[in-house]
Amino acid sequence: MLAILLFLLWFSLPLCNADALSKLLAWDWRPFQGQFGILPMVAGSLLLSFSALLLAFPVSVGICCFAHGMGPAGPAALLMRFVKLMTSVPTVIYGFVGVFVLVPLMREVFRSGSGFSWLAAMIGLAILVLPTIVLMLHSQFMIVEPQVKLTATALGMTPAQRLLHLVVPNSGRGFATALVLGFGRALGDTMIPLMLAGNAPQVPGSVFDSIRAMTAHIALVVATDSQSLAYLSLFACGLILFLSSTLVNLGLQWLGRPDGRKE
Amino acid sequence: MKAGYRLFTSFCWVSALLPVAGVCGLIAFLLRQGWDVLGLKLFFGDTPPLDAIFGFAPVWDGIWPACFGTLAVIALAGLTAIPLGLFCGIHLSEFPRSRFTGLLDFCVNLLAGMPSILMGLFGFALILFLRHTLMPNASTGLLLSGFCMGLLILPYMVKATQSSLAGLPDDLRLMGAGLGFSKSQAIRHILLPSAGRGIMGGVVLSIGRAAEDTAVIMLTGVVANAGLPRGLFDNYEALPFFIYTMAAEYQSPEELQRGFGAALVLLALTTGLFLAAHGLHNAMEKRWKRG
Numbered sequence: 001m002l003a004i005l006l007f008l009l010w011f012s013l014p015l016c017n018a019d020a021l022s023k024l025l026a027w028d029w030r031p032f033q034g035q036f037g038i039l040p041m042v043a044g045s046l047l048l049s050f051s052a053l054l055l056a057f058p059v060s061v062g063i064c065c066f067a068h069g070m071g072p073a074g075p076a077a078l079l080m081r082f083v084k085l086m087t088s089v090p091t092v093i094y095g096f097v098g099v100f101v102l103v104p105l106m107r108e109v110f111r112s113g114s115g116f117s118w119l120a121a122m123i124g125l126a127i128l129v130l131p132t133i134v135l136m137l138h139s140q141f142m143i144v145e146p147q148v149k150l151t152a153t154a155l156g157m158t159p160a161q162r163l164l165h166l167v168v169p170n171s172g173r174g175f176a177t178a179l180v181l182g183f184g185r186a187l188g189d190t191m192i193p194l195m196l197a198g199n200a201p202q203v204p205g206s207v208f209d210s211i212r213a214m215t216a217h218i219a220l221v222v223a224t225d226s227q228s229l230a231y232l233s234l235f236a237c238g239l240i241l242f243l244s245s246t247l248v249n250l251g252l253q254w255l256g257r258p259d260g261r262k263e
Numbered sequence: 264m265k266a267g268y269r270l271f272t273s274f275c276w277v278s279a280l281l282p283v284a285g286v287c288g289l290i291a292f293l294l295r296q297g298w299d300v301l302g303l304k305l306f307f308g309d310t311p312p313l314d315a316i317f318g319f320a321p322v323w324d325g326i327w328p329a330c331f332g333t334l335a336v337i338a339l340a341g342l343t344a345i346p347l348g349l350f351c352g353i354h355l356s357e358f359p360r361s362r363f364t365g366l367l368d369f370c371v372n373l374l375a376g377m378p379s380i381l382m383g384l385f386g387f388a389l390i391l392f393l394r395h396t397l398m399p400n401a402s403t404g405l406l407l408s409g410f411c412m413g414l415l416i417l418p419y420m421v422k423a424t425q426s427s428l429a430g431l432p433d434d435l436r437l438m439g440a441g442l443g444f445s446k447s448q449a450i451r452h453i454l455l456p457s458a459g460r461g462i463m464g465g466v467v468l469s470i471g472r473a474a475e476d477t478a479v480i481m482l483t484g485v486v487a488n489a490g491l492p493r494g495l496f497d498n499y500e501a502l503p504f505f506i507y508t509m510a511a512e513y514q515s516p517e518e519l520q521r522g523f524g525a526a527l528v529l530l531a532l533t534t535g536l537f538l539a540a541h542g543l544h545n546a547m548e549k550r551w552k553r554g
Contacts (some may be wrong), residue, residue, distance in 0.1 A: 062278025188381075213270075215378060253372070
């Protein structure tokens with residue numbers, strides 16, 4: 001296992017010497033003029049992930065509150081089961097349906113461009129990361145809620161009051177973990193940005209502009225190009241992704257550790 | 264304040280209904296578009312099914328080669344990941360904690376959080392490396408995809424083994440010691456058979472992962488029109504990639520229809536696998552709940 005990881009690192013590291021690095025960390029991607037900046041892709045990835053999280057997070061919180069007392073018990077259990085099922089839907093199917101439903105919708109409603117846009121990819125990604133966040137929050141609520149339920153009921157609190165004033169403030173760590181986990185998932189996904197975002201290597205000016213993520217960039221360049229510096233940019237992207245997923249992981253461990261000690 | 268609570272309630276209802284409506288709409292849309300093409304013709308086109316299955320006749324306008332490619336990748340990935348994941352999981356859950364297991368644990372977590380496209384990139388780099396050193400004519404193909412896919416699903420396997428072993432009651436471990444079994448005997452004859460269902464659940468779940476992932480195979484040897492692969496090093500087709508190419512560059516309504524059909528097949532496959540894994544997991548938990 002360790003060997004695998006070292007191997008991955010070893011492939012990317014020597015390819016990033018200082019000279020090439022300065023060329024890669026630029027804002028222009030014009031392969032035919034010898035400019036191979038990957039910063040637009042980095043920015044694209046970050047923007048996409050954050051915006052998708054922004055969209056998915058409130059809805060996830062709503063779902064969890066629904067499942068923990070706001071909604072009737074039967075539908076709540078059904079809803080959780082449904083969310084679990086959502087994890088099994090392949091991303092390529094989200095992308096596929098997105099191309100034929102979401103994109104024409106964007107084109108019709110906003111009447112701008114081709115419809116392949118930041119917004120479309122954002123919605124797709126939000127649906128993708130939703131189950132991850134919901135399940136994480138759900139497991140946190142499962143820990144917190146039994147502790148406060150008796151007290152809250154004795155105080156005559158309604159479920160809404162209990163959730164808003166006791167459960168939610170007491171599950172801060174769960175919220176953070178869910179966010180980090182969702183961010184990692186959104187950053188790492190390839191198919192939805194590739195199929196929905198339009199893939200123009202630029203920093204978008206609005207949500208209707210086309211955007212290109214690092215993952216999609218890797219897939220595109222492998223498929224089309226073979227110039228040496230373009231390949232370098234691939235490995236640089238790979239390295240950045242690798243580092244960020246390592247960071248996400250370290251963050252998760254850091255979040256998980258004090259929690260384990262407390263119990 | 265009262266209005267605030269009411270607002271909160273309605274917000275919860277809305278956000279509960281939103282994704283359900285979305286995903287149900289998604290499935291309904293796929294069913295409406297793809298229902299008509301479901302059938303033998305979708306899989307085999309105009310070729311007689313038996314000939315196609317055994318590779319006597321090429322299939323031109325069916326998705327059978329793609330299905331076959333997916334199955335082959337799954338099989339190869341399973342061959343890589345299942346034994347390795349099993350032993351890794353056993354090691355992590357049954358042997359004393361040490362520095363090494365801590366590191367191993369971290370690596371498994373890291374691997375689990377790794378974007379799938381990095382696995383693909385890794386496979387791609389491996390081929391470049393082999394070309395420069397040992398085998399000048401190495402190229403991407405089925406074997407490489409299977410291997411990289413195996414790496415991708417390895418952490419799922421490890422986690423499943425680990426958690427189902429950890430969920431066993433301690434009596435079983437004592438029983439092993441009481442019977443005078445050595446540690447490996449106890450694991451082999453008592454713990455593994457008792458945890459079998461949970462581990463099977465993990466296997467099924469990771470197979471589902473392998474079936475759906477597109478990014479890995481995209482970089483390691485899938486092509487749009489390969490037919491059945493002729494060997495382990497040959498290029499091949501796969502269902503998710505087929506769906507992707509159909510979305511990007513379909514040329515006729517019939518092709519698009521086939522794309523919808525393929526999407527339905529893939530969805531049914533992964534959902535079925537997921538439900539199976541879930542069922543196995545539940546059965547396992549029920550069995551040992553008393554302990």
